[in-house]
Every structure is written in structure tokens, then in C-alpha cells.
Amino acid sequence: MAGKRDDERKNSVGPVLRAGEMADAVMQALEEDNPGKEFVVQDHVAYLRIETEGECIVRRETIERALGRPFKMPELEVNLTSFSGRIETTEDHMRFYLEKRL
Amino acid sequence: MALLDRSEWYGLARETNWTPRYVAENELFPADLSDPYGLPMKAWEAFDEPYKVSYREYVKVQREKDANAYSVKAALSRSKFYDSADEGYLSLLKLHYGAVSLTEYQACQAQGRMSRFSKAPGMRNTSTFGMMDEMRHTQLQLFFPHELVTRDRQFDWAHEATHTKNWAVLGGRHCMDDIMMTRDAITTSIMLSFAFETGLTNLQMVGLAADSEAIGDFTFSNMITSIQSDEARHAQLGTPSIEILIKNGKKAEAQKALDISFWRVWRLFAILTGIPMDYYIPLEKRHMSFKEFMHEWVIKQFVRQLNDIGLEKPWYWDMFLDDIENHHHCQQGGIWSWRPTVWWNPPGAVGPKEREWLEKKYPGWNDSYGRYWDVIIGNLLDGHEEKTHPNCIPVICNMCQIPVSNRPGPKWKARVYQLDYKEKRYNFCTPVCKWIFEQEPERYKDFETIVDRMYSGVIDPPTLPNVLTYMGIGVVSNGGRDGYDYSWINGYRKQAAE
Numbered sequence: 001m002a003g004k005r006d007d008e009r010k011n012s013v014g015p016v017l018r019a020g021e022m023a024d025a026v027m028q029a030l031e032e033d034n035p036g037k038e039f040v041v042q043d044h045v046a047y048l049r050i051e052t053e054g055e056c057i058v059r060r061e062t063i064e065r066a067l068g069r070p071f072k073m074p075e076l077e078v079n080l081t082s083f084s085g086r087i088e089t090t091e092d093h094m095r096f097y098l099e100k101r102l
Numbered sequence: 103m104a105l106l107d108r109s110e111w112y113g114l115a116r117e118t119n120w121t122p123r124y125v126a127e128n129e130l131f132p133a134d135l136s137d138p139y140g141l142p143m144k145a146w147e148a149f150d151e152p153y154k155v156s157y158r159e160y161v162k163v164q165r166e167k168d169a170n171a172y173s174v175k176a177a178l179s180r181s182k183f184y185d186s187a188d189e190g191y192l193s194l195l196k197l198h199y200g201a202v203s204l205t206e207y208q209a210c211q212a213q214g215r216m217s218r219f220s221k222a223p224g225m226r227n228t229s230t231f232g233m234m235d236e237m238r239h240t241q242l243q244l245f246f247p248h249e250l251v252t253r254d255r256q257f258d259w260a261h262e263a264t265h266t267k268n269w270a271v272l273g274g275r276h277c278m279d280d281i282m283m284t285r286d287a288i289t290t291s292i293m294l295s296f297a298f299e300t301g302l303t304n305l306q307m308v309g310l311a312a313d314s315e316a317i318g319d320f321t322f323s324n325m326i327t328s329i330q331s332d333e334a335r336h337a338q339l340g341t342p343s344i345e346i347l348i349k350n351g352k353k354a355e356a357q358k359a360l361d362i363s364f365w366r367v368w369r370l371f372a373i374l375t376g377i378p379m380d381y382y383i384p385l386e387k388r389h390m391s392f393k394e395f396m397h398e399w400v401i402k403q404f405v406r407q408l409n410d411i412g413l414e415k416p417w418y419w420d421m422f423l424d425d426i427e428n429h430h431h432c433q434q435g436g437i438w439s440w441r442p443t444v445w446w447n448p449p450g451a452v453g454p455k456e457r458e459w460l461e462k463k464y465p466g467w468n469d470s471y472g473r474y475w476d477v478i479i480g481n482l483l484d485g486h487e488e489k490t491h492p493n494c495i496p497v498i499c500n501m502c503q504i505p506v507s508n509r510p511g512p513k514w515k516a517r518v519y520q521l522d523y524k525e526k527r528y529n530f531c532t533p534v535c536k537w538i539f540e541q542e543p544e545r546y547k548d549f550e551t552i553v554d555r556m557y558s559g560v561i562d563p564p565t566l567p568n569v570l571t572y573m574g575i576g577v578v579s580n581g582g583r584d585g586y587d588y589s590w591i592n593g594y595r596k597q598a599a600e
Contacts, residue, residue: 010402016308018327044389046311046323049398074159078166081308081330084403086410087338089154091107098410 012051013085013096014039015058022079023048025066029058033093047081055085055097108156118223119147135219137288139352149222149346153338160231164238167328171242174324183319184250189447189585191317192254194378195247196446198306199260201274201374203243208264210236212282212290213336220287222346225339232295232336239329246325255579259445266574269552270373270444273503276549277370281363288343292356293363296340299333300407302367304399305375307333312389313379341411348412360408361416362541365534368422369429369502376430377437380460381451382585391463396426418534425532427464428515431471432507439478439492441582443573449585450478453593470511482591483598498551500528501535523547 213233307330314323496505530536556564
């Protein structure tokens with residue numbers, strides 16, 4: 001385990017999702033919507049913690065393609081149990097971010 | 103006609119402030135209920151909730167969440183999971199429901215007050231949804247344990263606990279009354295929405311789900327994570343509050359509200375979440391230690407967020423880090439020893455293998471807490487169960503209402519922090535609880551701890567049977583016994599035989 005002080009200084013952001021179809025689709029969409037970003041997924045069985053550095057965005061239409069069916073952004077809330085960083089919500093995307101970089 | 107996108111009308115629809123003509127502004131929004139910090143109305147109109155939802159969207163999504171939670175319960179109620187569930191795990195459930203179910207209803211009232219008294223239209227909007235969220239949580243957590251009441255009356259505490267004067271309930275209520283029932287809208291948004299809901303509820307509602315799932319209780323893990331998906335949304339109303347206060351020169355006030363609430367709620371969560379994770383969940387099903395969950399959710403996730411919005415870690419941070427290593431181990435010892443006073447059956451559960459795990463997760467455990475349990479184990483092996491019940495009365499902290507305790511053994515840390523105020527002596531478990539009292543002694547001074555009530559004549563005469571009855575034991579259900587009927591000492595018996 002990394003030192004406590006180190007962890008306080010990380011810039012990790014991203015969703016914490018209940019495992020299942022939606023989490024898989026979000027993971028796929030995150031990869032596609034954030035080219036070049038590396039995501040770390042921690043599988044805690046009941047929940048998946050997906051994290052990347054500083055900022056990431058997930059778009060409605062990308063999730064729609066991943067799911068293969070129509071999807072409205074607020075539906076993500078059914079499986080979004082938490083998130084790290086801050087959140088921005090619109091009809092077309094959710095963004096997780098931090099304003100300050102440490 | 104197709105619906106407009108939310109963003110096309112949301113800002114306009116949210117502008118619900120008006121200029122009152124029949125009453126003065128301070129009658130419509132009294133400072134004590136709305137904003138004691140004295141910011142102008144204009145400042146609060148800048149409130150922009152980051153997690154937006156329309157009513158139409160809300161209803162659709164909540165309906166889906168409820169359909170999911172209730173259908174999983176209905177499907178799995180045929181699996182007979184609870185018939186053969188581990189007794190330690192059942193204790194976790196009893197503790198959870200007793201502590202949480204009606205606290206959600208209190209949170210509903212707190213959200214209701216924010217939706218009436220906040221000067222920020224955005225906050226009123228978000229907390230209206232929050233109010234409905236908390237009502238849903240109350241209903242779920244009254245309904246789910248209800249089927250278990252017929253098999254075990256201790257599950258009745260889901261509904262009854264809040265209406266009793268059980269010592270553990272007094273502790274919970276004292277805290278909740280302080281942080282969410284008796285504060286103005288703005289302070290509540292920091293104490294409840296930010297410190298409590300953003301900071302700590304994840305541990306019980308998501309972290310614990312990892313353990314429940316490992317043990318096979320999908321009904322519970324599915325329900326609590328569904329609840330937390332509401333919290334993740336409405337908890338966001340704390341952030342803009344804090345940012346507006348900082349922008350208007352009130353950072354110190356916002357920081358103080360965070361510092362008070364975070365500590366108060368932490369002291370409860372160490373018991374509610376910490377003890378079950380490290381003692382009640384059977385060893386082979388433990389996903390991580392409580393300390394590791396604290397690391398993931400608080401030290402990493404929450405601290406980073408509070409830093410981003412412009413606050414600092416609470417001033418007592420080093421004491422808090424030390425408390426993560428100690429508080430719940432102390433209270434496991436205390437609650438187990440006073441097991442007849444609680445509504446669940448706390449397992450001692452410190453057999454040789456569990457101790458190995460505890461030592462690995464909390465280096466030094468054997469040399470401190472282990473020594474406490476050594477005495478108990480010795481008494482049980484010698485057939486002196488009666489010696490495992492203390493004859494003394496604990497000293498209760500005048501702030502958190504939890505017995506004063508700290509690390510035993512060679513690095514002994516237990517001590518009481520005292521304060522004399524208006525001819526009365528007050529006892530505190532830590533410098534932080536004492537500091538909270540000192541911020542506003544008039545607010546706290548008249549509350550009697552359960553032990554005060556034994557001396558003041560409230561419980562008269564203060565005999566053990568009277569005290570137990572006063573606390574609802576033998577009234578709502580029987581009190582606790584060792585969850586495994588001491589079978590966890592068999593490992594030591596074997597060791598002794600070898």
C-alpha cells in the first residue's frame with residue numbers, strides 16, 4: 001500500500017459503479033472518449049472503482065453504442081454509487097475532474 | 103413536440119427567488135434557520151449544483167432503482183439465505199438497521215428544512231430531491247428487515263431503536279441532532295451533505311457491500327448501493343455552499359462546520375462500520391480491513407475533494423489517523439463486554455486465526471488489544487463466563503456519548519479529558535470531543551449521558567434491571583449475548599491440548 005501522504009496527493013478521478021452491463025459499457029466508453037488516458041480499474045466485486053489522472057469524460061452517444069440501445073445520461077445514476085473528484089452533468093455527458101492538480 | 107433539453111430551461115426554472123413585500127426578508131429567511139453567516143441574497147443565487155436532475159428524470163430513474171431493489175429482494179427471499187446466515191453477519195444487519203433506518207427519516211426532515219430555508223434556489227431544488235431520496239431510504243430499510251422480525255425480535259430495532267433510550271441510540275441521536283436537526287440550512291449542507299454524506303456514508307453503503315456480496319447477501323448489497331446512488335447525487339449540494347462561503351470571506355466558518363461534523367460522524371462510523379468489517383464478518387469473507395476501506399474512501403477520495411474545493415484537512419488529522427487504528431478495536435472490546443445492553447449479538451470472534459489477521463492489518467494489535475482479550479479468553483477457558491461481564495460503570499464522553507477508552511497494553515493511551523463549566527465537570531474521550539464542546543458549551547451542557555441519568559435520578563433506582571429496561575432491553579427484544587456462544591475460543595482449547 002502506498003503511503004498515506006502520497007495518496008492524499010494523487011489526482012485520481014472517475015466513477016464508482018455497481019458491477020454489471022452498465023459498468024462494462026461505461027468502461028468501454030471511457031476508453032473511447034478519453035484517447036490516450038490510462039484507466040485503473042479496481043474490482044471490489046460489489047463495485048468497480050475506475051480511476052484516471054485529473055479528468056475524464058463519458059458521453060451519452062458512446063455509451064449508447066456500447067450498450068447497443070438508446071440511453072439517456074441520467075440513467076447512469078442507477079449504477080453510479082459514488083465517484084472520485086468532482087462531477088459535471090449534462091444531457092450529453094458526465095465529466096469527472098479536479099480543478100487543482102497536486 | 104419533442105421535449106426541450108434540460109439545459110435549455112433548467113437555469114430559468116431554478117430562479118425561484120423573489121422580493122417579498124408582505125414580510126421582511128429576515129422573516130422569510132430567519133438567520134438561525136437560513137444563514138447565520140449573513141451573506142446577501144445575491145451571493146446565494148450564484149449557487150450552482152453540479153449534479154443536476156429534472157423532476158421528470160428523477161421519477162424515471164428512481165422508479166428504476168426501486169424496481170430493481172425490490173425485485174432482487176423478492177427473487178432472493180426464496181433462497182433462504184437468512185435461515186443459515188452466520189450469526190456475526192446477522193448482528194451486522196441488526197446494528198445497521200437499528201442505527202440507520204430511522205436516521206434516514208431524520209435526514210429527510212433535514213433535507214426538508216434546507217428546501218424551505220435556504221436562500222439558494224439551487225439548494226432548495228437539490229434538497230427537495232434529497233428529501234424524497236431519504237424517504238425512499240427509510241421505506242427500504244424498514245421494509246427489508248420487516249420479514250426478519252418474526253424469526254428474531256432483535257430485528258424489530260430497525261423501527262424501534264430511535265424511539266428508545268438505549269445508550270448506543272443516545273450516541274447516534276446526539277450526533278444527528280447536532281449536525282442535521284438543529285442547524286441552519288447552510289451549516290446543514292456542510293455538516294450533513296459534505297462531511298457526513300460525501301465523506302463517510304460510502305463506507306457503510308458501498309464498502310460494506312463488498313463484504314455482503316462475498317457472504318452471499320445480494321439483497322442487502324444491492325439495496326445499500328442503490329441507496330448510495332441517491333446520496334452521490336444529493337450530497338453534491340454541500341460543495342457550492344462551501345465555495346460560496348469561501349468566496350465571501352467565510353472560510354474559517356465553513357472549515358469549523360466540517361471539523362465538528364466530520365469528527366462526530368467518524369466516531370459513530372468506527373462502531374457502525376469498523377467493528378462489523380473487522381470482527382463480525384467471518385474471516386474468510388472479509389474483503390479488506392476497515393482501515394483499508396478508510397484509506398480508499400476517506401484518506402484518498404474525500405480528502406482530495408475537500409482540498410479541491412478550498413478547505414483543509416481538519417486540524418486534528420493526526421489524531422484521526424491514530425483513531426482509525428484504535429477506536430473501533432476499543433469499542434469492540436467494550437460492546438462485547440457490555441453485550442447485554444445492545445440489541446445485537448456481538449461475536450467476540452478473536453480466535454487464533456482472527457488474531458493473526460488483526461495483527462497483520464493492525465501491527466501491534468496483539469500487544470495491546472490482544473492483552474485485553476487474553477484475560478477474557480483465560481476466564482472463558484477456565485469456565486468463568488461470569489468474570490467476562492464487568493461490574494463497573496464506564497465513563498461516558500459528554501460529547502460522543504461513547505465510553506471513554508483508548509489503546510490498552512504497554513503503549514497505554516486511555517485517559518479522560520475534563521472540563522469544568524458552570525459548576526459541572528464534563529468528561530471527554532479525546533481533545534477533539536472536548537474542543538467541540540468548547541465551541542458552544544451552552545448548546546451541549548444540559549444533555550445527560552446514560553451514566554449521568556443513573557446518578558441524577560432519571561433511572562431510579564439505578565439497578566441493572568432498571569437500567570436495561572430504561573434502554574429498551576427486554577422491552578423491544580432481548581439484549582445481546584456472544585454471537586457464536588463462545589465457540590471462537592475452541593481454537594485456544596485445541597492449542598492448549600496440543
